[in-house]
Amino acid sequence: MNYLKLFSPATVANVSCGFDSLGFAVDTVGDEMTFTKTKEKGVKITAISGANLSYNVDENAASAVVKKILNEANADFGVSLTISKGYAPGSGLGSSAASAAGAAFGSNQLLGNIYTKLELVKFAMFGEEVACGSQIADNVAAAIYGGFVLIRSYEPLEIIKLPVPKELRLVAIHPQVEVKTKDARAVLPAKIDLKDAITQWANVGGLISGLYSEDYQLISNSLVDIIVEPYRKKLIPHFDEVKNAAIKSGALGAGISGSGPTIFALCKGDEDAKKVHSAINKSYKKTGIEFTLFTSKINEKGIKILESN
Ligand code: HSE
Secondary structure, three states: OOEEEEEEEEEEEOOOOOOOOEEEEEEEEEEEEEEEEEOOOEEEEEEEEOOOOOOOOOOOHHHHHHHHHHHHOOOOOEEEEEEEOOOOOOOOOOHHHHHHHHHHHHHHHHOOOOOOHHHHHHHHHHHHHHHHOOOOOHHHHHHHHOOEEEEEEEOOEEEEEEOOOOOEEEEEEEEOOOOOHHHHHHOOOOOOOHHHHHHHHHHHHHHHHHHHHOOHHHHHHHOOOOOOHHHHHHHOOOHHHHHHHHHHOOOOEEEEOOOOOOEEEEEEHHHHHHHHHHHHHHHHHOOOOOEEEEEEEEOOOOOEEEEEO
């Protein structure tokens, strides 16, 4: 393969109770990237659209990953890269992760598919470090594996792909305020009460069980975050109003997508998703803060190849 164009999805990390360990991929929102083999070794970004990102190969999460993977594989070619961002960086929908995961996946295709998905996640985690200073796996793993994923262990890295209940729908609102992942991590406590830990890990277990058994009531009962959300919601204007509006209009649950400011709601079926979409729209219009709002299925495939030759 000498060229490919791919779609790398946005992702919702944490999914309420699973801080740094759960995530899922979004079907309709994401980035497009192209990868072209060059005779000259090294990486070059030739175009970036949709966001104001660095063209510096070592500072851009995507090119940094391409460079690392080509070096480690001792590639005898280089790559010219274009990035078209389909949504805003800093949204809490895994923007740097989409770029980093896409970069790992795309480079691997040009190398003849020599790395496993798990290895690609490790390369993509390096991109997350370049973008936000931490090697977090929940967004990149969701983008690469698709569907829901559990990061069962970081050392050694172990990822479990979880099933997606057929009728599950996402409604997500991105208020146009900036929340940096670094800042959203800095507000978190270093220690938590055992009582809270018990509640939280029981909810993670409940959510995973609900995904396997397609038990929407159990999913709803388990979409609770008593550890991270109370601290981070203060960074998101009108969070409680949105969450209440979503749940009152039929959402199974709602919470912060990744480190925010996007707020996500999960719903059962298109009808409920429509109602939740409209309730959130109505509630946020009153605030005077600009926002974008979308409804999507869950992406079960992860990164998709759009063109290749
Ligand atoms: N799990 C991470 C967090 C996702 O919530 O900080 C953001 O990269």
